[in-house]
Structures are given as structure tokens and as C-alpha cells.
Amino acid sequence: MDINFSKEDIAFRDEVRDWLANDYPKHVKDKTDNGIALTKQDMIDYHKAISKKGWMGYNWPVEYGGTGWSSTQLYIFNKEFGLAGCPPLLAFGVSMVAPVIWTFGNDEQKERFLPDILDFNTWWCQGYSEPGSGSDLASLKTKAVLDGDHYVVNGSKTWTTLAQNADWIFCLVRTDNSGIKQEGISFLLIDMKTPGIEVKPIITIDGEHEVNSVFFTDVKVPVENLVGEEGKGWTYAKFLLAHERFGIAGVGASMRQLNRLKDIISKLDNAELQKKVNELEVALSAIEITELRLLSALENGGHPGAESSILKIKGTEMQQNLSELFVEAAGEYALMYPGPHGYGSNEKPAGPDYAAEGLSGFLNLRKTSIYGGSNEIQKNILSKFVLGV
Amino acid sequence: MNLNYNEEQTMLREQIQKFCESEYDFYKREDIVKSSNDFDPNVWKLFADQGWLSMPFSEDSGGLGFGAIELSILFEEFGKALVIEPYLATVVLSGTLIDKSSYSNKKDIIDKICQGEKHISLAYAEVDKSYDYLTPNTSLDSDNILNGAKTLVLNASNADNLIVTCKKDNELNLVIMDSNAEGISINSYSTVDGQSCSEISFENVKLDASNILSSGDEAESLIKETINLATLCISAEAVGLMESCYHKTLEYTKGREQFGQPISNFQVLQHRMVDMFIESELAKSLLIKAMLEVNNGSEEMYKHVSALKSYIGKSGKLSAKEAVQLHGGMGVSEELMIGHYLKKMISIDALFGNADYHLKTFSS
Numbered sequence: 209m210d211i212n213f214s215k216e217d218i219a220f221r222d223e224v225r226d227w228l229a230n231d232y233p234k235h236v237k238d239k240t241d242n243g244i245a246l247t248k249q250d251m252i253d254y255h256k257a258i259s260k261k262g263w264m265g266y267n268w269p270v271e272y273g274g275t276g277w278s279s280t281q282l283y284i285f286n287k288e289f290g291l292a293g294c295p296p297l298l299a300f301g302v303s304m305v306a307p308v309i310w311t312f313g314n315d316e317q318k319e320r321f322l323p324d325i326l327d328f329n330t331w332w333c334q335g336y337s338e339p340g341s342g343s344d345l346a347s348l349k350t351k352a353v354l355d356g357d358h359y360v361v362n363g364s365k366t367w368t369t370l371a372q373n374a375d376w377i378f379c380l381v382r383t384d385n386s387g388i389k390q391e392g393i394s395f396l397l398i399d400m401k402t403p404g405i406e407v408k409p410i411i412t413i414d415g416e417h418e419v420n421s422v423f424f425t426d427v428k429v430p431v432e433n434l435v436g437e438e439g440k441g442w443t444y445a446k447f448l449l450a451h452e453r454f455g456i457a458g459v460g461a462s463m464r465q466l467n468r469l470k471d472i473i474s475k476l477d478n479a480e481l482q483k484k485v486n487e488l489e490v491a492l493s494a495i496e497i498t499e500l501r502l503l504s505a506l507e508n509g510g511h512p513g514a515e516s517s518i519l520k521i522k523g524t525e526m527q528q529n530l531s532e533l534f535v536e537a538a539g540e541y542a543l544m545y546p547g548p549h550g551y552g553s554n555e556k557p558a559g560p561d562y563a564a565e566g567l568s569g570f571l572n573l574r575k576t577s578i579y580g581g582s583n584e585i586q587k588n589i590l591s592k593f594v595l596g597v
Numbered sequence: 598m599n600l601n602y603n604e605e606q607t608m609l610r611e612q613i614q615k616f617c618e619s620e621y622d623f624y625k626r627e628d629i630v631k632s633s634n635d636f637d638p639n640v641w642k643l644f645a646d647q648g649w650l651s652m653p654f655s656e657d658s659g660g661l662g663f664g665a666i667e668l669s670i671l672f673e674e675f676g677k678a679l680v681i682e683p684y685l686a687t688v689v690l691s692g693t694l695i696d697k698s699s700y701s702n703k704k705d706i707i708d709k710i711c712q713g714e715k716h717i718s719l720a721y722a723e724v725d726k727s728y729d730y731l732t733p734n735t736s737l738d739s740d741n742i743l744n745g746a747k748t749l750v751l752n753a754s755n756a757d758n759l760i761v762t763c764k765k766d767n768e769l770n771l772v773i774m775d776s777n778a779e780g781i782s783i784n785s786y787s788t789v790d791g792q793s794c795s796e797i798s799f800e801n802v803k804l805d806a807s808n809i810l811s812s813g814d815e816a817e818s819l820i821k822e823t824i825n826l827a828t829l830c831i832s833a834e835a836v837g838l839m840e841s842c843y844h845k846t847l848e849y850t851k852g853r854e855q856f857g858q859p860i861s862n863f864q865v866l867q868h869r870m871v872d873m874f875i876e877s878e879l880a881k882s883l884l885i886k887a888m889l890e891v892n893n894g895s896e897e898m899y900k901h902v903s904a905l906k907s908y909i910g911k912s913g914k915l916s917a918k919e920a921v922q923l924h925g926g927m928g929v930s931e932e933l934m935i936g937h938y939l940k941k942m943i944s945i946d947a948l949f950g951n952a953d954y955h956l957k958t959f960s961s
Contacts, residue, residue: 342925344855367926412929413936419926480953535943540722540749542947545789545940557786557796558724558748567789567943574921574929574939582925584865 211500213280220281224288232294233257240295243565245416245548248373254295255328264326267303272310272318273326279506283499290460300369301325301332305378308395308444312436321376321397335365335379335398335422336445343585345380346389346442350424352381352396354431354438359383359396361404361427367579371407371420374400380441393441397433404428414571415547449581456516456580457523459496465530466492472537472562484533488526495522514593517586524576524583531573534566542567600885602670610670616647617678623934626679630791634755636682645713650688654696658707665826665891669833669884676837679937681791683716686752689830691717691760694771694823698811706758706773718756718776720747720797721820728950730762730820735799737765737772741809743780743802753795754785760810761799762820769817771810778802790937790944821899828949829891829902835909835945836880838938842920843873845935849924866923873919876912883908903959909945910952917942 213221236254239246246254258264266285268274277285289297297303306325309317324330341348350363361381371377377398384392398405404427409417436444466489473481499519505511535542541559545567551557577583591597602610620643629637644650653668654660668689675684692710695703695717709715721730723746735745743763753759756776763770776783780802785795811819847870850861860866887905890898917939921928928935946952 337926340854342855343860344857347855411931413931413940415931478953480957536951536953538947539727539951540947540949542951543749543788543794543944544786546786551786555784557784570943571929571936571940574918574936575926577922578925578929582922587865 211497213284217280217284221284221288224285227261227263228288228292228294231257231261232292236295237293240293243568244550246295251295251298251373252328252331255298258297259326259328264302264328265306266297268306268326269310272306272322279503283503287460287463290458290462291464293461293464296458296461298331298370300334300374300378301328301330304334304448305332305397308378308435308448311447312395312440312444316432317397317435330375331370331373333368333371333374333377333400333422335368335377337367338364339366339421343582345445346393348380348382348393350379350381352383352394352429354383357431359429359431359434361396361398361424361429363424365422365424366419367410368407368420368422369418371400371422372409372417376400377422378435380445383438383441390442392439393445394438395435395441395444396429397435398427398429402427402429412572413574414568416568416572418572457495457499457519458527459492459499459523462492462495462523462526462530465527465534468562469530469533469537472534472560476537478537481533481537484536488529488533491522492526495519495526498522514589517581517589520580521577521583521586524573527576528570528573531566531569534562535570538563538566602666606666606670609667610674612647613649613671613674614677616643617674617680621678621680626681630681635752635787635791635793636755640682641713644682644684645711649684650692650713651711653688653693654707654711658696658704659711660696660707665829665888668826668830669888672830672833673837673840673884676834676941677841679790679838679934679941683752683755683792685827685830686718686756687716689827690719690721690751690823691758693826694719694760694819695773695810697822698771698819699815700773700810702807715758716752716756717758717760717773718750718753718795719823720750720753720759720761721824722747722749724748728954730824731769731817733762733764733769735761735763737763737770737804737809739766741804741806743772743774743799743804746796746798748796750795750797752793753783753797754793759797762816765812768813769820770812771816771819772804772808773810774802774804774808778804788944789947790941792944824949825899825902826891828906829887831945831948832887832902832905832909833884835913835942836877836884838941838945839873839877839880839909839913839916842916842935842938843870843877846870846873846920846923849927853925869919869923873916876916880905880909880912900959903955906950907952907955907959910955913942914939914946914952 233253236246236250239250263275265274266277267282270276302325306322309321336345338348338350352359352361377400379396379398380393381396382392383394404425406423408421410419410421411417412419469485473485502515538560541563544557544559544563546564548568648661649671651660652663656662687710692707695706723733737743745763758773759776760771760773763772780800781797783795783797785793788794850866851859853860883905887901890901920935921939924935927933930936
């Protein structure tokens with residue numbers, strides 16, 4: 209047993225660090241470090257810089273222009289970006305729809321969509337959840353009816369992240385109602401500019417406009433935008449979920465927050481907070497090593513099974529607990545909250561700099577234990593597939 | 598022994614509940630939060646008409662002479678409806694302090710508060726003084742000129758008068774003044790729960806002896822008692838909030854169907870809601886103990902308010918977080934009450950010392 213990375217892996221880590229130190233766009237870094245919300249253009253600049261380095265296809269095979277990295281390299285990449293405080297990469301194009309397209313799509317679809325994803329020329333969003341279909345995703349009702357050379361789509365999607373910026377949406381739609389609910393679901397790619405699509409913002413408790421409702425009224429989608437076979441969408445969706453789990457524990461980002469907290473709390477002379485941050489440090493170490501064990505299994509030909517649910521549950525709890533400790537460290541200044549766009553022209557109030565950022569994180573990160581298969585669903589997965597009960 | 602609310606107290610609760618249902622629903626509240634005042638003058642007038650603004654004041658001052666029990670009932674119900682009107686700032690923090698003081702002009706001021714014609718804010722906190730409210734750096738010199746700065750002053754943006762804690766001849770003094778007096782500048786901010794609070798600086802503000810509301814030992818006990826009463830009130834608010842979190846979550850899970858059945862059928866969720874129910878009941882128990890001690894003005898009242906505040910700080914936040922989680926995506930949307938309960942709970946924990954602070958105070 210050897211818990212250390214190989215020489216090659218360490219060289220790779222240094223290359224990532226070098227990019228982060230020199231080529232990570234400065235205007236994005238400045239905003240992110242100061243807890244200021246990024247604009248659409250900032251996000252595009254950030255992703256294009258990664259594309260330019262050739263790293264956008266971080267989990268893609270080489271044949272489609274990807275990096276062909278090992279699981280360990282992928283882990284290092286993700287951890288270093290987190291440690292540097294980078295915004296999480298938008299997964300919808302590169303790590304959600306792309307693997308579905310290269311695995312189940314036809315050659316024409318691969319040529320049409322994959323290069324633009326790699327260059328971040330298209331912004332994708334995900335049309336999965338519906339008002340009545342959350343944890344029970346397969347009960348979705350958005351309907352697509354074949355009419356000659358196109359489908360006519362009617363229905364609505366919800367919690368659609370950054371749909372307001374998106375060029376394309378990949379959607380699970382119902383093409384057949386006759387069998388069990390998992391059958392009769394199809395996977396459609398829809399241009400967001402198609403007439404009949406309406407995006408309405410949902411404002412979340414941190415005051416941010418990140419998620420949306422998307423309504424479809426007689427939206428005509430060319431039949432060539434169907435991925436794979438009609439009625440096989442559920443299989444593709446499950447395949448996609450396996451890819452979504454990449455980096456879900458957010459160990460790097462949590463380490464960064466932990467280090468900042470340790471620094472803040474060491475100056476406060478507060479034994480209670482010190483104990484809490486110590487406990488989180490131990491727990492984070494346990495999460496990190498659990499992730500390394502899964503990686504190790506993967507590198508040695510194993511499959512990351514239901515155990516990755518452990519990472520989803522504990523990783524998101526960790527993110528939430530860290531953000532809550534920022535709020536507690538702010539003491540009575542946790543009272544003030546300017547919202548996601550800062551104090552603007554208003555003078556910044558007294559109290560620690562991290563108070564507003566802490567609150568913003570605390571409120572925003574509530575979603576992490578709800579999305580991507582809620583933590584309750586993850587526990588169901590563990591009890592069914594690991595405990596076998 | 599009798600730990601039941603009497604008929605009058607029960608009627609008061611029902612009256613407040615009815616009011617909140619008919620005059621203060623979620624959408625009405627949203628409108629008020631988004632308005633420039635952070636309170637609604639019409640609602641405030643209705644509070645006055647109901648007699649709520651007179652509740653805690655002595656009958657000598659023209660009040661109803663109610664105590665901590667009635668105030669706790671009011672705040673529990675306010676907590677359920679997330680009322681953001683500045684009752685805490687004007688009536689509790691400022692009004693009860695003035696009422697208990699020996700200030701010569703107090704009857705006039707209390708009368709105006711009761712009529713809903715006056716808002717007052719108490720400026721008790723300073724940067725870097727943490728929760729020490731008895732030794733301010735703000736000073737009043739021998740010519741009664743005030744200099745210094747205050748932080749986290751609730752509702753100062755709407756206040757006609759300010760009460761300011763300051764030091765004169767090494768004694769704590771409380772001075773009252775018009776909020777637009779020369780030399781005062783006020784910067785106002787939104788709080789996480791939709792109220793407003795301010796930072797205020799005082800630069801050579803010229804006062805005279807008539808501005809001195811209280812000094813020395815009286816001033817110290819007024820501040821201690823008032824902050825303690827206010828801590829009880831917001832803790833009662835948390836108790837109401839916890840009950841609502843449990844009720845609303847139960848209601849939601851019964852109506853939300855996934856996998857062909859209401860999600861309230863799942864035992865995992867049932868037990869979590871049972872925990873929310875249990876915590877809500879335990880918090881109520883500590884509230885009863887604390888409000889009775891405060892009502893009797895006993896020596897032990899500070900300790901029991903700390904016990905309550907530390908308990909609700911922890912279990913209230915837990916209940917609100919669980920309520921959000923069990924509501925799923927809807928829990929983090931601004932469109933439901935649930936997310937606002939979580940924000941209110943953050944504000945309650947932050948005010949007057951959080952759970953850790955009060956646990957330490959309790960044990961010392």
C-alpha cells in the first residue's frame with residue numbers, strides 16, 4: 209500500500225498549479241476571491257481559458273479531443289481548482305450531455321455538438337426535474353409527440369440551472385405512456401431559441417437568480433435532435449448520472465474553506481469554534497481518503513459502485529457545515545446580508561469581510577443536499593445496493 | 598402548579614393569530630420587505646388600535662401592564678407569521694427601557710409609542726465590543742457633547758429618536774435625542790431576515806441635561822433587563838417559528854407525491870418530522886420556564902433566558918434546515934415561507950449572543 213501520488217502525478221499537479229498561478233483569468237479570480245457574482249461573460253472567459261489550455265475535455269477520451277486523463281489526474285485537477293477557489297466548471301455540456309452524445313449519439317450529432325462543447329461555444333442546461341418529478345424523476349410528464357420530421361414538445365422543467373444563459377437544453381421527455389414509467393422516456397436536444405420556449409427565473413433564498421422554470425408550448429424539435437433510440441432515454445439518463453458524480457465531494461474547495469476558517473478562528477480566541485473547526489478537519493480528511501480509496505479501486509480496474517453515494521452525502525454536508533461555521537464566526541454580524549451583488553455603492557458596514565460571503569454560501573449551499581439525487585435518495589441507494597436491504 | 602395559559606392569554610393568542618392570518622399573509626409580508634421602509638405604517642396603526650403597542654407598559658404610563666408571558670405569546674405568533682414590523686426595536690428595546698426608567702419626560706414618549714406615532718431605536722452595540730453592552734467607548738463630555746459610533750442598530754432608518762449608551766465620568770449613561778440632530782450620520786443596511794439595521798456615528802452632537810435618560814446603576818440595570826427581555830422575545834419568536842416549521846413540513850410532505858405516494862409515508866421522513874416536533878416541544882418548555890422567571894423578575898432570570906437562547910439557537914436552526922431539506926427544491930425558493938424561516942433563524946441566533954455564547958453564560 210502506498211498513499212502517495214506517483215512522480216508523474218506530482219508533475220501533473222505542478223502543471224495545474226502553474227496554470228492556476230499564471231493563466232487563470234485575473235478578473236474572474238478577483239471577483240471570485242471577493243465573493244462577487246460572476247457575469248455570463250466572466251463564465252465564458254473562464255471556460256474558454258480552460259479550453260485554450262486543452263483541458264475542457266477533462267473526462268473525455270482522446271478520440272473526441274479529450275485529455276484522456278486517468279482518474280487520479282482528474283482528481284488532482286478537480287482538487288487543485290477547488291483549492292485555488294475557482295468556480296466549479298459548468299458540467300452540463302462537458303460532463304453531462306457530451307458523454308451521452310459520444311456514447312449513444314450518431315456521427316452527425318458528434319460532429320455537430322462535441323467540438324462546440326470543447327471550445328465552450330455553446331452553453332448547455334439540463335431539462336430533467338419537473339414540478340411533479342423530483343426524486344421520482346421517471347414520473348416526468350413533459351410530452352414529445354412525433355409529427356412528420358419533428359417532435360412537438362409540451363410541458364415544463366424546473367430548477368434549470370442558468371437556463372437564462374443557455375444556448376441548448378438536453379431534455380428528458382415522454383414519448384410513450386403505455387408501459388411502465390421508465391419506458392417511453394426519450395432524450396432530446398433542444399435549441400433554446402426555438403419558438404415556444406419561455407424561461408422564468410426562480411429566485412432562491414440567497415437572493416440569487418441561478419435556477420429557472422422552463423416552459424415548452426408546441427415547441428418543434430427536428431427529429432435529428434433525438435439522441436439514440438426513442439424510449440431509451442432513461443438508460444441514457446442513468447448513464448449520465450454516473451458521470452455527474454465526478455468531483456461531487458468537492459474536497460479541494462472544502463479544503464480551501466477549511467484553511468480560511470482555521471485562519472479566521474485562530475484569531476478569535478473562541479474555544480467552541482476551535483473545537484468545531486477541528487472536528488470538521490478530521491471529517492474532511494476522512495472524506496478525502498475515502499475518495500482516494502475509490503480512485504484507487506477504479507485505477508485498479510474496479511467500478512465505483514454505490515459507494516460514491518458516501519461522497520455525495522458527506523461531501524455536501526461538509527460544504528454546508530463549513531459555510532455555517534463562517535456564519536457562526538461572524539457572530540452578531542451574521543445579521544447583515546447584502547444579497548449576491550454585494551453592497552454596491554453603499555458603504556461597506558463594519559464586521560468581518562467574510563460575514564456576507566459566509567451567509568451567501570450558507571444559504572446557497574442548502575441546495576447541495578437536495579440536488580443531484582437528494583441525500584435521502586443517496587441513502588436509499590446505499591441501503592439497497594450496499595447493505596442489500 | 599398550573600402551566601396552562603389562562604383564558605385571557607389564550608384569547609390574546611387567538612387575536613394575534615387571526616390578525617396574522619387576515620392582515621399579514623406571505624404576500625403582504627413580501628410587499629413590506631420589498632418596500633423602502635421595511636415596515637408598513639398601516640399595519641403599525643392596526644397594532645396600535647389592537648392595543649399591542651401598549652401591552653408591556655405600566656398602567657401608570659398609560660400601558661396595559663402586561664408582562665413577559667403576554668410578550669412571549671405575541672412574539673411566538675409573530676415568529677410563525679414572520680412579522681417584520683419593528684416591535685422589538687420600538688416597543689421592547691426602547692419603550693420598556695424608558696418605561697422602567699425615572700426619566701421625567703417618559704409619559705409623553707410612552708404615550709406616543711402606544712399611539713403608534715413614534716419609533717425609537719436603542720443603540721447599544723459597538724464594533725469590537727462583542728456582547729459587552731455596559732462599557733461603551735461612545736462618550737458624553739462634561740458639556741454634554743456626544744462622540745462615538747454604534748453598530749447594528751435595529752430600525753434606526755425609521756426612528757424618530759435614538760437612545761444611545763455612552764460613558765460619562767466613567768459611568769454608563771443613556772441619552773435620548775432626535776435622530777436627525779446635527780452631527781449624527783446613519784448608514785442603513787438590510788438584515789438577512791428583511792429588517793433594517795444601521796451603523797451610526799455621532800460627531801460632536803450637542804445635548805443637554807434634559808437628554809439624559811438615565812445614568813449609573815439605574816442605567817446598567819435598565820440595559821441588562823432590557824436586553825434580557827428582548828432576548829426572551831426573539832427566543833419566543835424562534836419557538837413559534839419551530840412549531841411552524843414542523844407543521845408546514847408535515848403538511849407539505851402529506852401533499853407531495855413521489856413514487857406513487859405522499860412522501861410522508863416514508864419512515865425516514867416521519868422520524869425526522871417527529872424530531873422536529875420533539876425539539877419544538879422542548880423549546881416551548883424552556884420558554885415557559887424563562888418567561889415565568891422574567892415575569893417574576895427573579896435573580897435567576899438571566900440564566901434561564903440564556904438556557905432558552907442557547908437551546909433555540911441550536912435546535913431552531915436544525916429545525917429550519919430540516920424543513921428546507923424536506924421541502925426539497927421548494928425549500929430554497931424565495932416563494933415559500935420555509936426558506937424565510939431559515940433566514941429568520943440565522944438572524945435570531947446572531948442577535949444578543951449566539952447559542953455558544955449563551956451556553957457559556959448559562960454555565961458561568
